[in-house]
Amino acid sequence: MFTLTGDPDGEEPYVSNPSGDGTNARGPMSGDYLLQVSGVSKEFPGVKALDQMHLELRKGEVLALVGENGAGKSTLMKLLAGVYTPDSGRFLLDGEEVEISGPKHAQELGVSIIHQEFNLMPDLTVAQNIYIGREPRWGDFLLSEKRLNEAASALFERLELPLDPRQKVSELTVAKQQMVEIAKALSYDARVLIMDEPTAALNDAEVAVLHDLIRRFRTPETGVIYISHRMDELKAISDRIEVIRDGRYIDTLTTSETTMREVISLMVGRELKENVRPETEHGTDEVVLAVRGLSTKELLHDVSFELHRGEILGFAGLMGAGRTEVARAIVGADRHSAGEIELKGTSVRLPNPSVAAANGIGYLSEDRKRFGLLLDQRVGFNVALSSLTKYVGLGVFMKDNAIRVTAREMVETLRIKTPSIDQTVQNLSGGNQQKVVIAKWLVKDCDVLIFDEPTRGIDVGAKEEIYQLLNRLAAEGKAIIMISSELPEVLRMSHRVAVMCEGRLTALLAADEADQESIMHYATLRPDVLGAVDETPEAEMQEAGTR
Amino acid sequence: MTQTAVQGAQAPALNRGRLRAGLQQLLAFASLIVIVIFFSLTSDVFFTYDNLVNNVLVSTVVVGLLAVGTTFVIITGGIDLSIGTGMSLCAVMSGVFIENLGLPLWLGVLGAVLVGGLIGAVNGAAVAFFKFPPFIATLAMMLIAQGLALVISHTSPIYFTKAPGYIDLASGSIIPGIDVPNAVLIFFVTAIIAAILLNKTIVGRYTYAIGSNADATAISGINVRRWTWVVYVIGGLFIGLAGVMISARLASAQPATGQGYELQAIAAVVIGGTSLAGGKGSMVGTVIGSLIIAVLNNGLQLISVPQEWQNVVLGCVILFAVYMDMLRRRER
Ligand SMILES: Nc1ncnc2c1ncn2[C@@H]1O[C@H](COP(=O)(O)OP(=O)(O)OP(=O)(O)O)[C@@H](O)[C@H]1O
Numbered sequence: 001m002f003t004l005t006g007d008p009d010g011e012e013p014y015v016s017n018p019s020g021d022g023t024n025a026r027g028p029m030s031g032d033y034l035l036q037v038s039g040v041s042k043e044f045p046g047v048k049a050l051d052q053m054h055l056e057l058r059k060g061e062v063l064a065l066v067g068e069n070g071a072g073k074s075t076l077m078k079l080l081a082g083v084y085t086p087d088s089g090r091f092l093l094d095g096e097e098v099e100i101s102g103p104k105h106a107q108e109l110g111v112s113i114i115h116q117e118f119n120l121m122p123d124l125t126v127a128q129n130i131y132i133g134r135e136p137r138w139g140d141f142l143l144s145e146k147r148l149n150e151a152a153s154a155l156f157e158r159l160e161l162p163l164d165p166r167q168k169v170s171e172l173t174v175a176k177q178q179m180v181e182i183a184k185a186l187s188y189d190a191r192v193l194i195m196d197e198p199t200a201a202l203n204d205a206e207v208a209v210l211h212d213l214i215r216r217f218r219t220p221e222t223g224v225i226y227i228s229h230r231m232d233e234l235k236a237i238s239d240r241i242e243v244i245r246d247g248r249y250i251d252t253l254t255t256s257e258t259t260m261r262e263v264i265s266l267m268v269g270r271e272l273k274e275n276v277r278p279e280t281e282h283g284t285d286e287v288v289l290a291v292r293g294l295s296t297k298e299l300l301h302d303v304s305f306e307l308h309r310g311e312i313l314g315f316a317g318l319m320g321a322g323r324t325e326v327a328r329a330i331v332g333a334d335r336h337s338a339g340e341i342e343l344k345g346t347s348v349r350l351p352n353p354s355v356a357a358a359n360g361i362g363y364l365s366e367d368r369k370r371f372g373l374l375l376d377q378r379v380g381f382n383v384a385l386s387s388l389t390k391y392v393g394l395g396v397f398m399k400d401n402a403i404r405v406t407a408r409e410m411v412e413t414l415r416i417k418t419p420s421i422d423q424t425v426q427n428l429s430g431g432n433q434q435k436v437v438i439a440k441w442l443v444k445d446c447d448v449l450i451f452d453e454p455t456r457g458i459d460v461g462a463k464e465e466i467y468q469l470l471n472r473l474a475a476e477g478k479a480i481i482m483i484s485s486e487l488p489e490v491l492r493m494s495h496r497v498a499v500m501c502e503g504r505l506t507a508l509l510a511a512d513e514a515d516q517e518s519i520m521h522y523a524t525l526r527p528d529v530l531g532a533v534d535e536t537p538e539a540e541m542q543e544a545g546t547r
Numbered sequence: 548m549t550q551t552a553v554q555g556a557q558a559p560a561l562n563r564g565r566l567r568a569g570l571q572q573l574l575a576f577a578s579l580i581v582i583v584i585f586f587s588l589t590s591d592v593f594f595t596y597d598n599l600v601n602n603v604l605v606s607t608v609v610v611g612l613l614a615v616g617t618t619f620v621i622i623t624g625g626i627d628l629s630i631g632t633g634m635s636l637c638a639v640m641s642g643v644f645i646e647n648l649g650l651p652l653w654l655g656v657l658g659a660v661l662v663g664g665l666i667g668a669v670n671g672a673a674v675a676f677f678k679f680p681p682f683i684a685t686l687a688m689m690l691i692a693q694g695l696a697l698v699i700s701h702t703s704p705i706y707f708t709k710a711p712g713y714i715d716l717a718s719g720s721i722i723p724g725i726d727v728p729n730a731v732l733i734f735f736v737t738a739i740i741a742a743i744l745l746n747k748t749i750v751g752r753y754t755y756a757i758g759s760n761a762d763a764t765a766i767s768g769i770n771v772r773r774w775t776w777v778v779y780v781i782g783g784l785f786i787g788l789a790g791v792m793i794s795a796r797l798a799s800a801q802p803a804t805g806q807g808y809e810l811q812a813i814a815a816v817v818i819g820g821t822s823l824a825g826g827k828g829s830m831v832g833t834v835i836g837s838l839i840i841a842v843l844n845n846g847l848q849l850i851s852v853p854q855e856w857q858n859v860v861l862g863c864v865i866l867f868a869v870y871m872d873m874l875r876r877r878e879r
């Protein structure tokens with residue numbers, strides 16, 4: 001069971017590879033395997049998602065599972081969680097064959113999972129979500145809300161997560177929602193803990209908190225399967241790395257004996273061109289978008305900056321710093337209480353995102369499920385959605401063929417992994433859904449593009465493709481804002497970096513001034529000199545920053 | 548992250564949440580008060596004990612029972628169009644049991660309620676197990692129930708003559724000295740039971756969970772199909788009870804009275820702040836919504852607004868109520 005073993009303050013240095021518990025030093029005997037998957041296949045209509053898949057999880061280890069978007073990682077995990085049933089193959093728990101009949105059964109077997117796509121009930125409270133199906137009751141039927149909230153409070157205290165049991169999940173930020181999922185998964189006291197991209201929505205400090213949790217809750221009797229596209233994380237948290245490609249097992253590597261280069265080339269099956277920098281040194285002098293004194297009632301305070309033609313302006317900051325809020329206020333998704341937006345020298349009023357889009361400002365939301373996609377529509381339709389007026393003939397008729405041609409082009413350029421452009425978006429893997437959102441805005445052809453976490457959940461290969469794409473767009477003369485919680489990405493891609501802290505823009509750094517330290521400094525620079533300084537985030541950031 | 552951080556986050560959120568929940572109910576309740584005051588000023592008869600109890604409350608009962616039952620269904624994100632004609636069928640079956648078959652009163656009533664449960668069970672099976680969209684499944688049931696009610700009754704009313712106690716179920720008054728019809732008591736008691744069911748039991752919890760995100764609920768290990776089915780059965784039992792109440796009040800089972808009640812009941816639920824998208828809603832809201840509809844119907848009649856215009860007013864009230872609700876939600 002996951003019980004508190006380690007020191008909660010985390011004496012272990014953050015960078016070390018935590019394999020000092022001896023379990024991994026021994027050669028694996030069959031008794032050492034917690035979970036074995038052999039010869040598992042799963043086919044969806046038109047897609048062979050898993051083909052003779054193989055996986056071994058040893059006791060006490062963190063096994064990273066990596067592969068490109070659509071490689072079949074989530075599908076394998078859903079089989080383990082009882083969401084899907086395999087077409088063929090065997091699962092062994094502690095060396096004994098098991099048939100996992102459903103989610104409930106998986107829980108009973110001690111398999112607990114954080115799914116890639118958020119799986120919370122937004123209208124229920126945090127505590128109600130976590131204990132769904134296991135609510136404290138009087139008898140079989142009557143709920144005890146008080147005991148429920150007490151249990152949740154105790155859990156949060158144990159995990160040291162800043163969550164309020166009584167708050168509705170719909171009121172939480174994406175990162176907080178992810179914490180709820182993490183708390184839920186840990187609350188099962190499972191033996192096999194599966195995390196499918198748990199950090200996709202988290203910033204570095206929050207990732208550090210999660211890793212700390214994983215270390216503390218790991219015992220010689222438990223194992224963790226950890227899926228992530230963030231290569232730096234794998235090094236920090238995993239003992240071994242299993243690579244899969246196109247639904248097939250490729251190899252398993254010991255983390256301390258391999259390089260990320262090797263992992264990546266196994267993943268994508270080819271060498272990657274790395275470290276592309278913007279083709280141009282600066283943007284042009286032409287100001288496309290000028291934001292002056294932007295404030296909102298809730299958070300933003302006097303945010304001003306200019307965005308140049310051909311420029312990539314990175315936005316860095318901690319969770320809740322207000323980066324997404326700036327984007328939303330610019331395109332009119334949220335109301336602003338003061339401030340002015342100038343587009344190519346003329347002041348414009350953008351009451352909502354569709355007016356913004358009509359004026360050539362495109363916003364790619366960080367929350368693709370809610371704001372980015374029509375999940376139950378086809379890939380082709382989604383790609384054309386923002387620009388349907390381009391495809392109207394004779395006043396009313398849709399030019400379906402033209403749409404199909406464009407959609408195919410986009411699927412090709414972005415390498416969207418889908419059997420056809422007629423596939424329902426819902427059935428694509430998470431990373432490929434993200435690519436569909438990007439495709440949609442590329443078709444729209446805006447002058448200003450605001451990318452909010454554009455590479456969230458995207459594999460390394462595709463990331464490079466997106467970086468190259470951003471560079472190409474900038475070189476073509478588009479003005480780009482890139483909001484990202486991954487510092488290396490911001491540093492690498494930006495001509496200039498805007499840093500935010502608590503709703504204020506604290507710095508605008510040129511590429512040569514921007515580095516980890518300077519960004520951290522401004523990201524935690526509080527404007528209130530008077531009040532007592534709360535040190536928590538700063539300490540966390542430093543911890544995260546030392547990686 | 549420290550302990551203080553946890554508590555710091557807790558306090559304000561709690562107050563806001565409670566405030567908001569309170570506000571929702573307050574808003575519907577305030578509208579009810581405003582309407583009541585309006586009619587009290589414009590009509591002499593409206594604000595009398597006799598009118599409020601014997602007309603307004605009594606006419607709340609049938610719509611109210613249907614609305615209470617269907618609140619469960621709507622919170623799961625479903626809809627039940629068969630409640631009106633289903634009620635007719637239950638009323639007819641009550642007549643068949645008691646008048647034609649001569650069953651004892653209690654057995655006849657129980658039978659009628661169970662017929663309602665059966666209607667719900669069929670709806671629930673179609674939706675939960677065969678994956679029909681709720682609109683389609685219950686639209687079909689609406690037609691089936693209407694047809695069966697007419698066939699079984701040979702298209703004519705069944706009068707309750709053999710069991711005089713039957714009429715007392717609705718019109719009698721068991722509390723000595725206080726002149727409140729049983730139907731009104733039964734409505735409020737069942738509404739309270741329904742509120743407890745919705746807020747304090749696992750049935751209610753899963754009702755909200757399914758409406759909020761059915762996939763997530765299933766992945767959390769809950770048997771979504773079974774609980775969806777249960778919810779439709781609960782809705783069905785209320786259809787049965789409404790069938791008994793309407794036939795007891797009219798002293799006869801009328802095979803065609805039910806049609807149209809489904810829309811009134813759904814309107815009551817919506818006015819009470821329950822979202823047709825599922826996941827959100829309250830029983831108190833539904834009761835207030837039912838009262839608003841009854842007060843409007845009664846008051847408009849008293850101030851001599853023609854029947855045709857009453858529907859126009861009701862339509863506008865629905866728009867207004869839902870708009871207020873949307874504004875409130877957007878505010879945060
Ligand atoms: N329900 C489904 N119906 C049809 N196809 C599906 C379904 N679920 C997954 N697939 C397909 O199976 C393949 C594997 O998808 P999966 O979600 O397992 O990928 P993944 O490795 O998790 O990718 P990512 O890193 O993007 O999350 C993909 O090609 C996907 O389109």
Ligand SMILES: [Mg+2]
Nearest residue numbers: 074116429430
């Ligand atoms: Mg996945």
